[in-house]
Each structure stands twice: as C-alpha cells, then as structure tokens.
Amino acid sequence: MEAILGNQVMFILFSAMIVMFSILTVTSRRILRAATFLLFVLLSTAGLYFMLNYQFLAAVQITLYAGGIVVLIIFSILLTSHIDHKFDRVPAQKLIMGVIAAGSGIALSLTTLLTYNFVPANQEPISVDMNTIGKSLLNYGDHGFVLPFEVISVLLLAAIVAAVVIAKRKKI
Amino acid sequence: MNFAQFLKTDKLMSADSLILFFIVATVLVGGAILFSTFMAPTSSNPAKFEPYECGIPTKGTTWLQFNVGYYLFAILFLVFDVETVFVFPWAVVMKELGMVAFVEIVIFFFVLVLGLAYAWKKKALVWE
Amino acid sequence: MEFNIYDFTSFTKWIDESLNAAMSPFWVMITEMAIIGVAILAFYALVGLFLVYAERKVCAFMQNRVGPNRVGPFGIFQTIADLLKLLMKELVYIKNADKLLFNIAPFIVITASFLAIAAIPFARGLHAIDFNIGIFYVVAVSSLGVIGILLAGWSSNSKYSLIGAMRSGAQIVSYELSVGLSLITMVVLAGSMQLSTIVEAQANGWFIFTGHVPAVIAFVIFLIASTAETNRGPFDLAEAESELTAGFHTEYSGIRFAFFFLAEYMNMFIVASIAATVFWGGWMPFHVPGWEGFNTVMDYIPPFIWYIGKTAVIIFILMLFKWTFPRLRIDQLLTLEWKYLLPINLFNVVLMAFIVLMGWHW
Numbered sequence: 001m002e003a004i005l006g007n008q009v010m011f012i013l014f015s016a017m018i019v020m021f022s023i024l025t026v027t028s029r030r031i032l033r034a035a036t037f038l039l040f041v042l043l044s045t046a047g048l049y050f051m052l053n054y055q056f057l058a059a060v061q062i063t064l065y066a067g068g069i070v071v072l073i074i075f076s077i078l079l080t081s082h083i084d085h086k087f088d089r090v091p092a093q094k095l096i097m098g099v100i101a102a103g104s105g106i107a108l109s110l111t112t113l114l115t116y117n118f119v120p121a122n123q124e125p126i127s128v129d130m131n132t133i134g135k136s137l138l139n140y141g142d143h144g145f146v147l148p149f150e151v152i153s154v155l156l157l158a159a160i161v162a163a164v165v166i167a168k169r170k171k172i
Numbered sequence: 173m174n175f176a177q178f179l180k181t182d183k184l185m186s187a188d189s190l191i192l193f194f195i196v197a198t199v200l201v202g203g204a205i206l207f208s209t210f211m212a213p214t215s216s217n218p219a220k221f222e223p224y225e226c227g228i229p230t231k232g233t234t235w236l237q238f239n240v241g242y243y244l245f246a247i248l249f250l251v252f253d254v255e256t257v258f259v260f261p262w263a264v265v266m267k268e269l270g271m272v273a274f275v276e277i278v279i280f281f282f283v284l285v286l287g288l289a290y291a292w293k294k295k296a297l298v299w300e
Numbered sequence: 301m302e303f304n305i306y307d308f309t310s311f312t313k314w315i316d317e318s319l320n321a322a323m324s325p326f327w328v329m330i331t332e333m334a335i336i337g338v339a340i341l342a343f344y345a346l347v348g349l350f351l352v353y354a355e356r357k358v359c360a361f362m363q364n365r366v367g368p369n370r371v372g373p374f375g376i377f378q379t380i381a382d383l384l385k386l387l388m389k390e391l392v393y394i395k396n397a398d399k400l401l402f403n404i405a406p407f408i409v410i411t412a413s414f415l416a417i418a419a420i421p422f423a424r425g426l427h428a429i430d431f432n433i434g435i436f437y438v439v440a441v442s443s444l445g446v447i448g449i450l451l452a453g454w455s456s457n458s459k460y461s462l463i464g465a466m467r468s469g470a471q472i473v474s475y476e477l478s479v480g481l482s483l484i485t486m487v488v489l490a491g492s493m494q495l496s497t498i499v500e501a502q503a504n505g506w507f508i509f510t511g512h513v514p515a516v517i518a519f520v521i522f523l524i525a526s527t528a529e530t531n532r533g534p535f536d537l538a539e540a541e542s543e544l545t546a547g548f549h550t551e552y553s554g555i556r557f558a559f560f561f562l563a564e565y566m567n568m569f570i571v572a573s574i575a576a577t578v579f580w581g582g583w584m585p586f587h588v589p590g591w592e593g594f595n596t597v598m599d600y601i602p603p604f605i606w607y608i609g610k611t612a613v614i615i616f617i618l619m620l621f622k623w624t625f626p627r628l629r630i631d632q633l634l635t636l637e638w639k640y641l642l643p644i645n646l647f648n649v650v651l652m653a654f655i656v657l658m659g660w661h662w
Binding site for chain 1: 191238248249255263265296
C-alpha cells in the first residue's frame, strides 16, 4: 500500500511540474527563460518514463530532447537574441481567447479522463530490456525494424547535407 | 475502473531514487545560496555592478555577432547524437546476432560517413 | 550484523531489515532515502574538496613548488578554509543580468553531476541505482551540464561570459560524440550496458587487456574526449584567462562560483570513474587467468580500494594532461574532433564488432 502511495506522490509531483513549467514556458516574456522552462518540462516527462520503468525511452528523452534539441534552441537564442529583449505583452483580446481555448481543452480532456472506464490489464508488466529492443531493431523477419534502422542513416545523411548547404551558402 | 482507481494500481514503478538525487542537489545549491545571501556582508558602489571589461566602462551592448560555424557544429552534433541513440541498442546485441548485425552496422556507418565526407569536402569542418 | 568489506550487499540488506523491523514500510523508505541522501551529499563534498586540494598539490609538484602547506598538516584543510571563505562572500548580481537564470545555471550544472553519480558502482553492493541502460544513462545526464554553462554565459550580461559560453558549448557538444562512441565500442565487447554486468564480465581480465587494439584506441579517445568534455586543460579555451578572463563564469562570485568549480572537479571524478569501470574493471581486482595464487592475493584487497585506486590513477593522468600540454586554439580543437577522433571512432566501433564477430576477444 505504501509503495503505491509513494508512486502516487511521485506521479502527482511529476505531473504538477509538467503542467506548471508548460504554463511558464508559454507565458514567459523572455525567450531564454522560456527555453529553460521547456527543459524542465522535458526532464519531468523523462521522470514519468523512469516511473514506468521504461529506462531506455527516458534516457533517449534526456539525450535527444534535453541535451540535444534544447541545446540547439539555446544556441540559436544566443546567436540571435539580446538579453534586454522582451516580448510585447499579449493584447487583452488575444489573451482572453487563448484562455478560453485552453480552458475548453482542459475541460474536454478532464471529462473524457474521468468518465472513461479503464480496463485493468491482467498481464504481467513486460520488462523492456535492451536485448529486446536491440533484437527487434535489427531483426529482418516479422516484427523486425531493420529497414527503418537503415533508412534512419539515409535521413541523417540528408540532415547533414541540408545543414551544410544552408550554413555554407554564399552571402547574398 | 475510473481514473482515480487506475492511479492506485501498482503498474507504476518507482523513480524515487532519482528524484532523491535531484532533491539533494536542490538542497545543496539552494541552501548554500540562501546562506550566503543572508550571512555575507554587502557593500555597494557605482562601479561594482558593471559587467567586467578590462577595467574600462563597457561599450555597446553585450550582444555580439557570432560565427555561424557554432550553429553548424551544433546541428552536426544533433545528427550524430541521434545516430548514437540507435547504435547503443545495436551494440548490446552485436555479440548475440553476429554476422547479421555486423553487416547492418557497416551499411549504417557507410551512409553516415558519406555525410561526414560531404561536410569535409564542402569545408564545413573548417573553422573560419 | 555482518559487516563485510568485500561485499556490501549484506550490509545494505542488514540496514533494510533492521529498519523494517522497527517501523512501517513508508517510514523505512523515507529513512533510507534520508540516509542515502546524506551519504551522497557528504561523499560529493568530500571528493570535491579533496580533488581541488589534489589538483593544487599535483600542479605544485609539476612546477617544482610546494603548494598549499599552511592550513593543517601538508595544507589538507586549505580547501575547507577556502570553502568557508567563499560561503561568506557577497553574491554580486551584475546590472541587467537575468537573476533567475543566473541562479539556475549553477543548479543545472550541479544537478547533472549528481544524477550521473547515482549510477556509478563503487563496490560490490554499493551502487545507488543499477539501470539496465547504465552507460547510456550516464552519457545522457552528463550532457545536461552544457545547458547550465550556456545559461550562465548569456544571463551574466557580459561579453567575456557570452564568448566563453559559446566556445564551451561548441566544444562540449562536439566531444560528447566521441565519449559516446568510445563507450559504444566497449558495449559491443561487453554485450550489455548495465554497469554491474560490465564489471562482472571483467572478472577474468579487464577489458583494456581482453579487447585487443580497439579497446586501447577507445581508451585513448575516451581520455582525450572526456578531458575536453569536462572543459579541462589543454582544452580549457572557454576560460582562457589571458583572453577571456574566466570564460562563462567571469561574473560569478562567492558560493555560486564555487559550484561551477566543484562541478568541474566532480565531472572529472565521474569521467575517471566511468573510465575505470568500463576499461579497467571497476572494483574488480586484477586477475590473471591461471595464476591461482596471485589471484587469491589480489582478492584480499577490498573492491572499494581497487575502485578508488583506479579512479585516482586516471584522475592523476587527467591532471598531468592539464599541467603539461599548451592550450589548443578553437580551430585546432574542432579539427581534432571532427576530422580525427570521430572518423577513427566510427572505424574503431566496426573494428571491435569484427573482432567480436571473429571471436578473437578472450
């Protein structure tokens, strides 16, 4: 019972952090602060994955989103933005419309969530270890993902070429 | 079963040890900064809160123009970071799967090295 | 209670059982977390302070000086005195600096190093969290530190800080790739990312001996790349004092500066621990297959001592780097990573895979 209680506390903690920092991200008027709050949202999401014992996804979330994308965003802010720069205040009309839109979204998801009849799973939780992930990633039979795995390298190649082309373009 | 009951099932596993380390770090940094804020002596003079610039008054804004190279390297890093994420699961099962895994990684790396070679050829890896 | 310095499993189990006998499970969890928290905090502070002292002594030794020698015998209390002094110093906020981010920056740097320490195996049974993705987890959380550095540089509202932060950022993210790839090479050999499994797999010989050439190449690359990733000399051009004053922490004062300083040393410790664990067998004693008598003698040395010894040797090597080599320029730095280390590393991974495929490893 206590273990469950502990889990509930953790779940509520992580969810509260996600909600709070998401709101801060969109309302902050300083762009780098918004990026920092986004970082905390992504880290709390990783915390939820850790709670589900899906450690690989959690680590991917941390390396790619927190350590990769956010770093890239911060880099571009450092390159283009000035510390004194602040966004203008949102006009009252837009603000009201935004609050109404967000509020109806919350109401919709809450009613769905609270009225939905959840079916408890009878299966034992599957522990997803690295062996399973690796084997299905490299398997070429049914349930194998070797084609996507190889196509990813082509996608990455395209990304490199695109980055080089854009950055090395002659100055206009 | 409604949402509240769903939360009470034991399907969620614990991440409490990790949050523990997070809390310890918060206590350490927050505690020390608070302690310093209240305990340390303070003084004030007009020049004290100026940003440092070799002792002369600061000129212009802090905003500088940077080489776009910084951004290029950040993007290249992101590409290879994604690659690392996919190679880690491969590395774990390489021993078991043997030949199949070896051929697959050779193809994977060959395509990536093409990209690196392109960047090299276009002098994107040179700092200007 | 049986306290066994060769295996901490029984010790931690004993704590758990005696606590369970005394109170309800919920309070057991709280108490255990408190114990671990205090232990980790004390360990972190002790290691950090000692490493700063060690660095000064090693530096003095190389430059034919004495180093700190007044506070306590051989000056061992010097860093504690420094810490107390820094605690009592005023925290200066620069005009127009972003106060919130200015405070968050050292917090992120410290948190990243704390989270990384959570996964390091210190001895058999002395291991806070044993993830099945161990190595990947350490790589992931240590990549968070760079965000703290970038934020510090931007929020200080100083040109030196900004330039220093940009340089550090480019350097750290570049060299992170080499750290990851050299560890992948060893994962291929071990067939697992779980740090406890990796250590157990080295019972009959450390990976640096059993992995032939690719293991040695990976070790050398790891040492170079991790020196660069922790921003230490000869790769410390982010805080090249002759041109950038102090880089991204130019405007930091008092205890906030101390946190950046502490985090740098803790990152060095983490890097050395990972190198010791993955390449030199962690807490596993030195064994030679077939030499029974020799192996038994080696087993008498407790695992914790083995671990500390190996880590200390690697830390000494890293300090040696810092005080022997001249600083690189940024173009040399990026050339080294992208034109040498990265291609060599990719080739090295394939080479290791080939050796594993052929069964040439022991």
